[in-house]
Amino acid sequence: MSVDILPGPVRLGLRRGGIEILQFVRDRTALVFTFFFPALLLLLFGSIFGGDDGDGVGAARVFTASMIAYGLVSTSFVTMGAGLAMDREDGTLKRLRGTPVTAPAYFLGKLLLVAVLSAAEVLVLLACGVLVFGMPLPADAGSWLTFGWLFVLSVVACGLLGIAASALVRHARTAGAILNVPVVALQFLSGVFINPIDQLPGWMITLASVFPVKWMAQGFRSVFLPDTAAGSEAAGSWELGRTALVLGAWCVLGLLLCLVTFRWSDRGES
Amino acid sequence: MTAIRVRGLRKMYGSLDAVAGLDLDVPAGEVFALLGPNGAGKTTTVEILEGHRRRTAGEVSVLGTDPGRADRHWRARIGIVLQTASDAGDLTVAEIVRHLAGCYPRPRPPGEVIELVGLTGKAKSLVRTLSGGQRRRLDVALSIVGRPELLFLDEPTTGFDPEARRRFWELIRKLSAEGVTIVLTTHYLDEAEALADRLAVIARGAVVAEGTPATLGGRATAEALVSWAGHQERTADPAALVVRLAAEGADLSALTVTRPTLEDVYLGLIKEPSA
Numbered sequence: 001m002s003v004d005i006l007p008g009p010v011r012l013g014l015r016r017g018g019i020e021i022l023q024f025v026r027d028r029t030a031l032v033f034t035f036f037f038p039a040l041l042l043l044l045f046g047s048i049f050g051g052d053d054g055d056g057v058g059a060a061r062v063f064t065a066s067m068i069a070y071g072l073v074s075t076s077f078v079t080m081g082a083g084l085a086m087d088r089e090d091g092t093l094k095r096l097r098g099t100p101v102t103a104p105a106y107f108l109g110k111l112l113l114v115a116v117l118s119a120a121e122v123l124v125l126l127a128c129g130v131l132v133f134g135m136p137l138p139a140d141a142g143s144w145l146t147f148g149w150l151f152v153l154s155v156v157a158c159g160l161l162g163i164a165a166s167a168l169v170r171h172a173r174t175a176g177a178i179l180n181v182p183v184v185a186l187q188f189l190s191g192v193f194i195n196p197i198d199q200l201p202g203w204m205i206t207l208a209s210v211f212p213v214k215w216m217a218q219g220f221r222s223v224f225l226p227d228t229a230a231g232s233e234a235a236g237s238w239e240l241g242r243t244a245l246v247l248g249a250w251c252v253l254g255l256l257l258c259l260v261t262f263r264w265s266d267r268g269e270s
Numbered sequence: 271m272t273a274i275r276v277r278g279l280r281k282m283y284g285s286l287d288a289v290a291g292l293d294l295d296v297p298a299g300e301v302f303a304l305l306g307p308n309g310a311g312k313t314t315t316v317e318i319l320e321g322h323r324r325r326t327a328g329e330v331s332v333l334g335t336d337p338g339r340a341d342r343h344w345r346a347r348i349g350i351v352l353q354t355a356s357d358a359g360d361l362t363v364a365e366i367v368r369h370l371a372g373c374y375p376r377p378r379p380p381g382e383v384i385e386l387v388g389l390t391g392k393a394k395s396l397v398r399t400l401s402g403g404q405r406r407r408l409d410v411a412l413s414i415v416g417r418p419e420l421l422f423l424d425e426p427t428t429g430f431d432p433e434a435r436r437r438f439w440e441l442i443r444k445l446s447a448e449g450v451t452i453v454l455t456t457h458y459l460d461e462a463e464a465l466a467d468r469l470a471v472i473a474r475g476a477v478v479a480e481g482t483p484a485t486l487g488g489r490a491t492a493e494a495l496v497s498w499a500g501h502q503e504r505t506a507d508p509a510a511l512v513v514r515l516a517a518e519g520a521d522l523s524a525l526t527v528t529r530p531t532l533e534d535v536y537l538g539l540i541k542e543p544s545a
Contacts, residue, residue: 005375006342006343006346006374006375007372007373007374007375009342012373015369015372015373019361019365019366019369022360022361022365023358023360023361026360026361026396027360087357090355090356090357090359091352091354091355091356091357092357092358094322094352094355095350095352095355095357095412097321097322098320098321098322098345098348098349098350098352098413099345099346099370099373099374099416100342100343100345100346100373100374100416101342101373102342264322
């Protein structure tokens with residue numbers, strides 16, 4: 001008789017990732033609101049404020065770069081937070097708790113969903129920027145390397161914070177509304193919707209600097225805008241080292257918050 | 271072999287004893303029913319056995335393992351039918367069964383499981399389009415796809431129409447015939463009588479009676495009620511009474527002899543002690 005091997009957490013995580021993506025794609029509301037909404041905003045903002053801002057960089061390009069930060073927050077933080085609240089409410093988590101799917105496997109699946117959605121979101125936003133607003137893509141490997149680590153740190157930090165935030169959501173149907181309050185507020189505070197960021201009051205920039213969004217938007221501007229545009233940043237430079245530090249710190253904090261707040265059920269039990 | 275052994279189980283919510291010193295033994299291969307009114311501690315007990323809930327005190331062994339410390343290998347050996355679940359609505363029946371099958375080391379073929387619960391015609395339908403009864407049968411399919419040795423069913427047929435319940439019972443009997451140990455909680459005494467090899471009645475967090483459906487609470491030896499032509503008499507030996515009545519020439523055209531029903535015994539057992 002052959003020995004039957006129980007699938008390990010990594011294999012189960014990959015299986016979960018596949019089924020999560022299938023479920024997300026079937027859910028039209030989530031697809032429209034978390035996936036296409038940032039692109040719609042980009043098209044609106046880019047068309048309204050599309051003029052040249054005087055530095056030789058079109059405002060639409062600045063919006064495109066900044067809006068990637070909003071898109072990633074939407075596909076990682078909101079998707080993760082609302083998805084977890086839903087899984088807790090509809091019995092998904094309770095069902096999995098009674099199967100060989102462990103917590104790490106479940107979260108690996110969620111992170112895969114979030115990573116795939118986020119990558120697709122970036123592609124959609126860049127397509128808007130390139131095709132509609134004529135934004136040139138960087139040609140040097142360095143910029144894409146920066147883009148790579150920014151993307152990973154952003155998705156991991158926002159995804160983990162989404163897991164932690166789901167603990168604050170009592171009913172899944174209100175999750176989108178609750179999670180979008182800090183998200184939209186932070187977009188304004190962090191200079192995603194308001195360009196350039198130095199138009200904001202100083203205290204707002206200081207407040208925004210505590211949170212990840214400002215650094216994500218600034219980082220993506222450094223990738224997709226010419227270096228001459230760095231002058232419009234709050235510090236007058238891209239501050240990539242500090243960006244990595246802040247986002248890394250949020251990853252660690254997010255992980256700690258998850259470990260403290262995660263529960264399989266909503267009744268405060270194991 | 272013992273599938274479940276519980277000694278002195280306690281669960282406190284604040285200062286309330288939801289489970290107050292409960293003992294249970296379920297041999298492997300048995301269909302065991304837990305009966306009791308709402309709030310008696312049935313669901314809490316079952317959730318502790320499933321590893322969903324922590325206990326306050328007591329010894330619990332399920333398939334030789336403490337469910338409070340159980341790992342994924344243990345979880346692969348049990349099946350749980352959830353009381354309320356509305357997950358996987360955007361997947362088809364076949365997709366979610368196939369997905370969960372892939373999580374176990376030795377799954378049943380998904381098509382076979384779907385056939386077993388009678389959902390073959392619905393295999394390509396989205397889960398959220400299923401009726402209540404179909405949804406519960408899907409829950410059973412998902413709980414047995416991993417070939418569990420032990421299956422937990424918490425009030426599995428609540429809300430079923432009579433025909434759906436009969437079909438569900440057939441399914442449980444089939445699983446039992448395959449050697450699966452089954453623990454079910456239920457409100458329905460006819461369900462316990464139809465399915466269970468043995469049952470226990472829980473009231474106020476403890477087992478107040480245990481036995482087979484025929485013997486529970488002294489049912490087999492209880493006095494029978496003999497009624498005829500406007501008369502009634504309780505007796506331990508109804509045969510002797512009927513013979514005597516016949517000899518006396520009593521009118522026996524409407525004669526009935528009734529033992530207490532399981533329901534009578536049950537209601538007597540769960541009655542609150544008068545203060």
